[in-house]
Amino acid sequence: MELMKDIWLAFRRRPLGLIGAFMFISIIMVAVFAPWLAPYDPDANIDVKPEELLTAPDADHLLGRDDAGKDVLSQLIYGARVSLTVGFVASFMSIFIGTTVGLVAGYFSGRIGNALMRLVDFLLVIPHLPLMLVFISMWGRGLWKIILVIGLLGWTPTARLVRSQVLSIKERQFVLRAKAFGASDLRTIMIHIFPQVLPIILAETVLTISGSIIAESSLSFLGLGDPTLVSWGMMLNFAFERAISRMAWWFLLPPGFAIIWVSLGLVLMGSTLEEIVNPRLKTHHLFDPRRMLELIRVVPRKLEHLEGAEPAAWQR
Amino acid sequence: MEQGGRISRKVLYSFATLIVVIAFNFFLFRILPGDPVRVIVRSPRLTREMREKLMVEFGLDKPVLFDMESLKEGDLLGAFDTQFTAYVRELLRGNLGVSFRSRRDVAEVLAERVWRTVVLVAAAEALALLLGLAFGLMSAWRRGTRLDTAILLSALFSWAMPNFFLGIILLILARGLLPVGGMVVPGLRPEAGLVYWLDVGKHLILPTLTMTIVYTSSYVMIMRSSVVEVLSEDYILTAKAKGMTTVQILRDHALKNAMLPMVTMVALNLGYIVGGAIQVETVFSWPGIGRLMYEAVMLRDYPILQGTFLLLAVSVILANLLADICYSVLDPRVRTD
C-alpha cells in the first residue's frame, strides 16, 4: 500500500521514530518468546529457605528474588505478556468504539452527531481513575473486567479526532460525487471516508496503547488488578507493599522501567506517525544565526566557496 | 454584553452537566452488581439506630426512581417520593451518608481531608505551569538544538512514566533525607504552632515534587508545540520586520497567543490530575481525598466512595467552567461570537 511505503520512508528519516519502533518491537519479542527467555518458571512452586527471600541480584538471579523467593527477572519477562495483552485489547476496544462514534457523529452531523458529542463531553468531565476504581471495587477483580473498564473509558479522544476529520472529509469532491451516484450512507462511510481516516487512526492507536498500558499498571498498583496474573503493575504493587521498607530496588525498579520502556517506545513511534500523517511543515521566522554553522555543513562541497567567490560554472 | 450572554450559557451548560453527574452518581451505586444499598442496610458495622436513620433519610424502603403504585392511585407527588428524590434532598442538605468504617458523616470526612489534597495539587499545578511555560518556550525557541532535544526527551520520559512509579523513585532517592510518608510526625499537633507547620511542609515536599514533575511534562510539550506553531505565523514576521529582537517577539507576541491552547489543555487535564493525586497520595500516604478514595475502595466503604466521586466530578466541572471563562477573557476573537 502507498501508505505503508510512505510511512517506511518517513521513518527512515526520523531516528527517534526508529528508536521508538525498536523499543516497542523488542518488548513484543520478549513477551512472545518468554518461555525461552525466562531463566525460571514464575508459576512453579519452589521450596525456599528464609534467607533466600528478597535477595539482591547475583549470578543465578540477575534481578534478585522477590519476597516469596521467586526470580524477579522471570516474573518481569512473563509480566510483559499480561501488560501487553491488557494494553492491546483494551486499546483496540477503545479505538473501535471511538472510531465508530466518530464516524457516525461526523457523518450524521445533525442531531445524532451533537448528541454523541454531548456524551463525549460528559465522559471527559468524569475523572477516569476514580471511575475505574468505583467500577472495579463493585464488580470485583479480573482480567476482563480491567480490560473492559479501560477500554470503555478510553475512546473519547479517538472519537473527537475521527469526528473532526470526517467533518472535513465529507465535504470533499469525491465524497459528494459518490453520494450523487447514489451510494448508501454505509457505503460512503466505509468505502470512501474510512480509508482517509485510517492513517490518523493508526497514529492514534499507538498512543492509545501506551495509555492503556499505563492505566492497567496504575489499577494493578492500587491493588485492583487480577491477582492471578502478574503484570508489571502487580509486581509493583507487591514490591511496594512488601519490599519498600527493605529498599529492595531490584524488585521495585525493573517493572517500572519496563513500563517506561514500552510507553516511551510507543509515544516516540506514535508522534512520528502523527507527524507523517499530519504534515504541516512550517519553519519559523526567528532564525538563529548561530545555527548557520550547523546547517552549512549540510551543503555539498562544490558550493562551499560561497564568500565572495565566483559562482560555480554550473550556475551560469 | 454579548460576553455576559455567552458566559451565562456556559454556566447553564455546566449546571446541566452537574445534574447529569448527580444522577449518574446515584445510579452508579444502585445498578452495579453487589447492590451497595443492600450492603449499607445489612452492614454489621452500623448500629441499629444508625441503620434506621439511614433507611428513613434515604428512603431505602421506597422504590428507586419512580413509584408506579402512587401514580396509579393518582398521587402525583407521591410518585416522586422515592430513593432518588431522597438522595437529592439529602444532598442539598449536605448529607452524604455515613461512612462504614468510621461511622462519621461522609461530608465531614470529606471536608476534613479535601484541603490537604488541594494544597498538594494547587502547589504542584502552579509550579508546573511556570516550569512548563519556561521550558516549553525555551525548547520552541531553540527548536532543533540539543537543548530542545534534551528538554523534549526529559518531558517525554516523565510523561511515559506512571505517576506512582515516579513517586517510588523519588522515595528511594530521598530515603533518609526527607520523610517518606504521612503528613506529620506522629504525635505532633497543630497546637505546637510553627514546628507543626514546618513538619507538614517537609512531608509535603516529595509528593508535591512528584506531581509537579508529572504535570510539567505535559505542559512543556503542549507549550512547545503551541509556541512553534505561533512562531510560524505571519504576524511574527511582521514583528521581526518592525525591528523587534527575538526576546521582545517572544514576550510580546508569541507568549500570549501560545498560552491559549495551554488553558484548554489545563482544563482537559483536570480529570487526569485527580487520578494522579490518588496514586501519589497512596505512595506517600498523604491523607488527602485521593488516599481516602483508595482506602474506601479497599474497605468497600461505599458511602465514602460515592461522596468522593461526586466531589471529584463536581470539581472537574467547575474547573472546566473556570478555564472556559479564562479562555474567553484571553482570546478576543471568541468574545464577539
Next chain:
Amino acid sequence: MATLAVRNLSVSYVTASGVLLNAAEDVSFQVEQGKSLGIVGESGCGKTTVMMALLRLLPEAGRIIRGEVILEGEELLKYSEADMCAVRWAQIAMVFQGAMNALNPVRTIESQIAEALRIHGVEKGRERERAGELLELVGISPTRGRQYPHQYSGGMRQRAVIAMALACQPRVLIADEPTTALDVMIQAQILRLLVQLQKELNLALVIVTHDLGVVAEICDDVLVMYAGRVAEIGTSDAIYNGPQHPYTRRLLQAFPDIENPHAELLSIPGVPPRLDDLPPGCRFAPRCHSCQDRCLRETPLLIERSPGHSVACHLDYRKIG
C-alpha cells in the same frame, strides 16, 4: 544619490538535502526619494525573496550569497543583527503580501502601531495619539484603533498595515502585492492612498506585484524579473511604450489595452523553469520565440540600450524594430 541601491544581489535557499537553489541572481536597481519603482514578475520569480533579503528577513533556509545593499551610503549587508533591528521599520518598512494576516489577532490595532513607535523611540509618551493620527492618515477613524483585526474588513486591514508601516517615517516603503486578494474597488483605493502618501511623505516607494496594471498606474520606474534574474529595467514610459525584452513584450501583450480593446490576449506558452533545473543560457530561452543558438548557451548580461533603460537579451530590438 539614490536612497536605496541594490547591486548584484544573489540569494539562494538551502534545501533539506543540502542543495543550493538559486532564487535570485545578480539583481540590481535603485530607488530615490519621492520616486517609485515597480518590480514585476510571475509568482516565484524571486521578487519577494529580494525584498526579504534587503531587510534580512529570509527564512532559515535562505542565504545571501553575494551583492550589496546600500541605504543612503551605508552598506547594509555588513550590519550586525542588532544594527539591522534599528534599520528595520525606521529606515525601510515593509507591507507584506497577505497583510490581512500580518496583524496579531489578540491585540488591538492601536497597540500594534504604538508598538512600532515604541521600539524605535518615536513620539515618546504619545504613542497612542500618534497611532490615531496615522490611522486617520490612511482614512480610518482613530476611535477604531481600539478594535481587533478581525473586526476590520480586508481593505481596512491593508490600510492599517500601511499606517503601521509609516509610523516611524521610513525613507523607503516596500509594498509586496499590496492589492492582491482585494476586490477591484478597494484596489483602486489602496493605490490612490499609496500615491498620496508617497507624495506627502516623500517616500521612496517599491511596489512588488505581478499586476502590470498596478505598476502602470503609479510607478516611475519598472523592473521586470524572470526566473530570478532581471530581464529589463527602465522608466515606466520606456517599458510600456518600447519594451525590449521578449518576455516584457509578451507580458504586455497578455494584458488588455484600453486603446486597443479588440487585440487578442496572448498567453506565454510553457512555464517558468524550476529552480533546481535552470537552463544554462538565457532563462527565458525555452519559451522565447526569438530564441537563437547563442541564447541557449550564454546568459545575457544587463546592458544599457538607452539612457535609463537596460535589457538582458542577446537580441537588440532596436535593430529589428
